[in-house]
Amino acid sequence: MIRKFTASLLLTLLISAIFIRCSRTDDDTTSATVTALDCSSVTYSATATANTAYSGTATVPYTGGNGVAYSAGSAISSTGVTGLTATLVAGTLASGSGSLTYTISGTPADSGTALFAISFGGQSCSLSLTVSGTSTTADCSSSTGVAKVVCLANAFLSTLTSDQQSSVVLTLNLENAKRWSNLPCALSCRNGLLFGDLTTAQQTAALAVIKAAAGTASGEAYDEFEAIRAADDYLNTSGGGSSYGDGNYVIAFLGTPSTTGKWMLQYGGHHFASNITYNAGSVVSITPLHEGVEPHGSFTVNDTTYECPLASELSGVQTMLGSFTSSELSSAKISSTFSDCLMVPGSTTNTFPTTKQGIQVSSLSTTAQANVWAAIQPWINDIDSAQAATIREAYSDELSDTYVCYASNTSATAGDASSFFTTNTDYVRIDGPSIWIEFICQTGVVFSSAIHYHTVMRDHERDYLDLE
Incomplete structure (x- = not known):
C-alpha cells in the first residue's frame, strides 16, 4: 500500500509540474505573435546626426497581436551607418493592432542610413534611421549657407517613413x-x-x-x-x-x-x-x-x-x-x-x-x-x-x-x-x-x-x- 501510494503521489506531482510548466508558457515572451510588422511606417522621436551622441525611440506598428506580454530584447547593432544599437522595450501586445517601442542609442559613425534588422513574434523587417551630416547641433541653428540647407534636409528626411524617403530622394x-x-x-x-x-x-x-x-x-x-x-x-x-x-x-x-x-x-x-x-x-x-x-x-x-x-x-x-x-x-x-x-x-x-x-x-x-x-x-x-x-x-x-x-x-x-x-x-x-x-x-x-x-x-x- 505504501509503495502504491508513493508511486501514485509521485505521478500526481509529476503531472502537476508539467501542467504548471505548460501554464507558464502563456506568459513567456516566446508565445508573443503578430501577423505583420510595418517598418515602412516607423516614427522616430529624434533626429540623428553623424558623430553626435544619439538617444531616441522607434515606434513600430504591428497587426495581429495576440495580447501576450513580452520582455525586453537584446541590443541589435546597426548596419550601413554603424555605431547605434536598437533594443526592444518590454510590454504587452494588443489583441490586434498596436506598436512596439525600440530604444536607439549610440553615436552614428557617418551620415546616411542606419539599418536595424528586427524580428518579433514570428515576423521580421528592417528599421531605417536617416543620419544627417555632421553638425554642431542637431537643430541646425549653428549652421549657415549650404551646410544649413543640408542639415535641414536631413532633419526633414528623419521625420519621414521609409516609403516617404524613397519618394522624396x-x-x-x-x-x-x-x-x-x-x-x-x-x-x-x-x-x-x-x-x-x-x-x-x-x-x-x-x-x-x-x-x-x-x-x-x-x-x-x-x-x-x-x-x-x-x-x-x-x-x-x-x-x-x-x-x-x-x-x-x-x-x-x-x-x-x-x-x-x-x-x-x-x-x-x-x-x-x-x-x-x-x-x-x-x-x-x-x-x-x-x-x-x-x-x-x-x-x-x-x-x-x-x-x-x-x-x-x-x-x-x-x-x-x-x-x-x-x-x-x-x-x-x-x-x-x-x-x-x-x-x-x-x-x-x-x-x-x-x-x-x-x-x-x-x-x-x-x-x-x-x-x-x-x-x-x-x-x-x-x-x-x-x-x-x-x-x-x-x-x-x-x-x-x-x-x-x-x-x-x-x-x-x-x-x-x-x-x-x-x-x-x-x-x-x-x-x-x-x-x-x-x-x-x-x-x-x-x-x-x-x-x-x-x-x-x-x-x-x-x-x-x-x-x-
Missing part, C-alpha cells in the same frame, strides 16, 4: 531634373512628396529647408514663395477647384543632400518651380526657375492680404523699358507675338534660340544699363543671397554682352514705366551669355477678365549642369 539624372512645371498638375508632372500628404511636423520641416535655400529677403525669396502658394489657395476657393491649393506643392531631392556630393533641390507647384543644384557645398545652378501668379493684384487668404507677389519683377521690367529712349525702344522692339514664355517646360526642343534679339546692353545709356541690372535682381533674389553670390557675379560680368528685346506693348510710351505690361501678350526678354529671363502677361485662367503673369529664369550654361 530620387536619382539625379536629366529625366528627373526636367520634371518641373508651371501647371496645376501636382505629382503627375513633378517629383517628390505633396505637402498635402505630409503631417504638420513634416511640412514644417520641409518649409524650413525651402526657407534656408530661398533666403529671407523681404518681399522676395521665401516671402514670395509663400505668397504664390497663398494665391493658389485663393484660386482654389474662387472657383478653380481642387487642382489648385498649397497642398499640391511638392519637395524633392535629386541625389542625397550633402556638403560633399552633387544634388538638386526641387520645390514648387502651380506657378512656382525652383531647381537649385549643389556641388561640394556650393550652389552651382539656380535655374530653371519659374514664377507666375494669378490674380496679379492683391488678394486675401485666411485674413492675410497679399499684394502682388511679383511686384518687384513687374516693377523691374517696367522701369527698365521705361528708361529706354524712343530710339532704344525702337531697337529693342521685335515683331513676334508670344502666348507664353519660350523656355517653359514642355518646349518641343527645350533649347535656346541661337540668335539674340533686341538691343545690346552696352549700347544703352548708363541709366538704362543700371536699370537692366536692377531688373535682373528680383529673380536672383529668390535664392539666398550669399549662396547665389558667385552666379550673381557671373551675370554682372556678362551684362554688357546681354540683350533686351520686347514684344507687343502697343500702347507703351518711352519714359512712362506704367505703360508697359498692361495687356495679354505684352512680353520682355533679357538674354545674356548665361542668363535668360522672360516676363509675359497672359489672360487669366480662373479670372478670365484680368491678366496674370508668367516668368522664367534659365541659364545657357548652368541649366541641368553636367546632366546632358
Whole structure:
C-alpha cells in the first residue's frame, strides 16, 4: 500500500509540474505573435546626426497581436551607418493592432542610413534611421549657407517613413531634373512628396529647408514663395477647384543632400518651380526657375492680404523699358507675338534660340544699363543671397554682352514705366551669355477678365549642369 501510494503521489506531482510548466508558457515572451510588422511606417522621436551622441525611440506598428506580454530584447547593432544599437522595450501586445517601442542609442559613425534588422513574434523587417551630416547641433541653428540647407534636409528626411524617403530622394539624372512645371498638375508632372500628404511636423520641416535655400529677403525669396502658394489657395476657393491649393506643392531631392556630393533641390507647384543644384557645398545652378501668379493684384487668404507677389519683377521690367529712349525702344522692339514664355517646360526642343534679339546692353545709356541690372535682381533674389553670390557675379560680368528685346506693348510710351505690361501678350526678354529671363502677361485662367503673369529664369550654361 505504501509503495502504491508513493508511486501514485509521485505521478500526481509529476503531472502537476508539467501542467504548471505548460501554464507558464502563456506568459513567456516566446508565445508573443503578430501577423505583420510595418517598418515602412516607423516614427522616430529624434533626429540623428553623424558623430553626435544619439538617444531616441522607434515606434513600430504591428497587426495581429495576440495580447501576450513580452520582455525586453537584446541590443541589435546597426548596419550601413554603424555605431547605434536598437533594443526592444518590454510590454504587452494588443489583441490586434498596436506598436512596439525600440530604444536607439549610440553615436552614428557617418551620415546616411542606419539599418536595424528586427524580428518579433514570428515576423521580421528592417528599421531605417536617416543620419544627417555632421553638425554642431542637431537643430541646425549653428549652421549657415549650404551646410544649413543640408542639415535641414536631413532633419526633414528623419521625420519621414521609409516609403516617404524613397519618394522624396530620387536619382539625379536629366529625366528627373526636367520634371518641373508651371501647371496645376501636382505629382503627375513633378517629383517628390505633396505637402498635402505630409503631417504638420513634416511640412514644417520641409518649409524650413525651402526657407534656408530661398533666403529671407523681404518681399522676395521665401516671402514670395509663400505668397504664390497663398494665391493658389485663393484660386482654389474662387472657383478653380481642387487642382489648385498649397497642398499640391511638392519637395524633392535629386541625389542625397550633402556638403560633399552633387544634388538638386526641387520645390514648387502651380506657378512656382525652383531647381537649385549643389556641388561640394556650393550652389552651382539656380535655374530653371519659374514664377507666375494669378490674380496679379492683391488678394486675401485666411485674413492675410497679399499684394502682388511679383511686384518687384513687374516693377523691374517696367522701369527698365521705361528708361529706354524712343530710339532704344525702337531697337529693342521685335515683331513676334508670344502666348507664353519660350523656355517653359514642355518646349518641343527645350533649347535656346541661337540668335539674340533686341538691343545690346552696352549700347544703352548708363541709366538704362543700371536699370537692366536692377531688373535682373528680383529673380536672383529668390535664392539666398550669399549662396547665389558667385552666379550673381557671373551675370554682372556678362551684362554688357546681354540683350533686351520686347514684344507687343502697343500702347507703351518711352519714359512712362506704367505703360508697359498692361495687356495679354505684352512680353520682355533679357538674354545674356548665361542668363535668360522672360516676363509675359497672359489672360487669366480662373479670372478670365484680368491678366496674370508668367516668368522664367534659365541659364545657357548652368541649366541641368553636367546632366546632358
